[in-house]
Amino acid sequence: MTAPGAATDPTRVLVTGVRGKTGAPLAQLLAARPGVQVLGGSSDPATVTAEGVRPTAFSWDDPAGWPAAVEGIDAVYVVRPDRPDAPELIAALLDQVPHRAHVVLLSEQSAGDVDPQGWAVRAEQVVHDSGHSWTVLRPSWFMQVFTDPRFYLDLLISGGDLPFPDGGAHIAWIDARDIAAVAERALLEPGHAGLRYELTGPEALTLPRTAELLSRATGRPVVHQDVTVEEAVAGTAGFDRELLALTYHRVRGGSFATVTGTVEQVTGRPARTLGAFLDDIGPALRPAA
Numbered sequence: 001m002t003a004p005g006a007a008t009d010p011t012r013v014l015v016t017g018v019r020g021k022t023g024a025p026l027a028q029l030l031a032a033r034p035g036v037q038v039l040g041g042s043s044d045p046a047t048v049t050a051e052g053v054r055p056t057a058f059s060w061d062d063p064a065g066w067p068a069a070v071e072g073i074d075a076v077y078v079v080r081p082d083r084p085d086a087p088e089l090i091a092a093l094l095d096q097v098p099h100r101a102h103v104v105l106l107s108e109q110s111a112g113d114v115d116p117q118g119w120a121v122r123a124e125q126v127v128h129d130s131g132h133s134w135t136v137l138r139p140s141w142f143m144q145v146f147t148d149p150r151f152y153l154d155l156l157i158s159g160g161d162l163p164f165p166d167g168g169a170h171i172a173w174i175d176a177r178d179i180a181a182v183a184e185r186a187l188l189e190p191g192h193a194g195l196r197y198e199l200t201g202p203e204a205l206t207l208p209r210t211a212e213l214l215s216r217a218t219g220r221p222v223v224h225q226d227v228t229v230e231e232a233v234a235g236t237a238g239f240d241r242e243l244l245a246l247t248y249h250r251v252r253g254g255s256f257a258t259v260t261g262t263v264e265q266v267t268g269r270p271a272r273t274l275g276a277f278l279d280d281i282g283p284a285l286r287p288a289a
């Protein structure tokens with residue numbers, strides 16, 4: 001791989017999911033590096049407006065568009081699509097990726113503990129078997145679920161119950177920007193090939209403590225409710241429901257409670273706390289005085 005900054009061809013990196021929670025900060029970091037050309041993959045490329053990022057049509061539903069998206073790339077960030085055929089889709093995509101390109105896959109914490117033959121493990125296995133050099137990122141729950149309209153943004157805006165079937169377990173919330181910072185290194189620098197990084201924030205919090213911090217940051221009461229998994233997945237269907245239920249059962253089993261120091265080992269600076277994340281976003285969410 002060409003060293004960033006070298007007076008040769010730029011290092012070309014495709015970031016799938018470039019409008020997503022990790023893809024967006026990753027593209028920003030990559031675009032700031034001299035000698036790196038960033039292709040921002042999206043199923044709706046007209047909406048990719050980040051500075052220094054070239055909008056690139058990339059959809060898991062349109063394999064015919066993949067050859068153009070991966071042409072000449074030196075590295076690719078693959079955001080695992082949460083659908084049943086993810087292992088097959090990732091394998092088919094990597095077949096099209098130039099052999100020299102390094103692959104960084106976004107997976108999930110403790111993916112190997114779920115089921116050795118299961119979906120999450122198979123999605124990682126196809127990367128291992130692809131013939132590319134690879135790095136797998138296994139993060140805990142992202143702090144950005146609190147600013148995602150599909151999850152808890154409404155709660156932050158209006159206050160109220162935080163229904164979460166935790167069974168008293170802890171979660172080592174991670175800031176998606178820290179995942180992006182690790183991905184940036186893994187995509188551009190040597191020393192990360194063949195490694196699986198379990199990525200977490202610096203502390204594991206209970207859900208009542210999480211609710212307390214949300215409440216303090218937003219100035220609205222947020223109260224945790226330890227609902228059942230069935231209640232938490234109400235309104236979802238099919239694979240989404242299966243995956244969400246499995247994930248909540250894993251929360252209850254403590255799969256997202258282990259704290260690692262990997263963010264700091266890889267990036268040289270500590271992972272952000274939930275408090276620091278909320279300090280960043282809280283003021284925008286506080287009721288007007």
Ligand SMILES: NC(=O)c1ccc[n+]([C@@H]2O[C@H](COP(=O)([O-])OP(=O)(O)OC[C@H]3O[C@@H](n4cnc5c(N)ncnc54)[C@H](OP(=O)(O)O)[C@@H]3O)[C@@H](O)[C@H]2O)c1
Nearest residue numbers: 017019020021042043044058059060080107108140141142
């Ligand atoms: N959220 C968490 O706390 C968490 C924790 C651990 C692991 N993970 C894993 O991380 C991955 C990302 O999850 P997320 O919730 O954070 O999602 P996200 O990255 O915030 O958003 C998903 C991305 O997928 C892209 N996308 C949607 N449809 C697409 C299509 N047909 N083809 C190509 N791209 C498409 C979207 O971009 P466009 O609409 O621009 O295409 C979007 O950028 C998932 O595998 C999830 O299981 C998440």
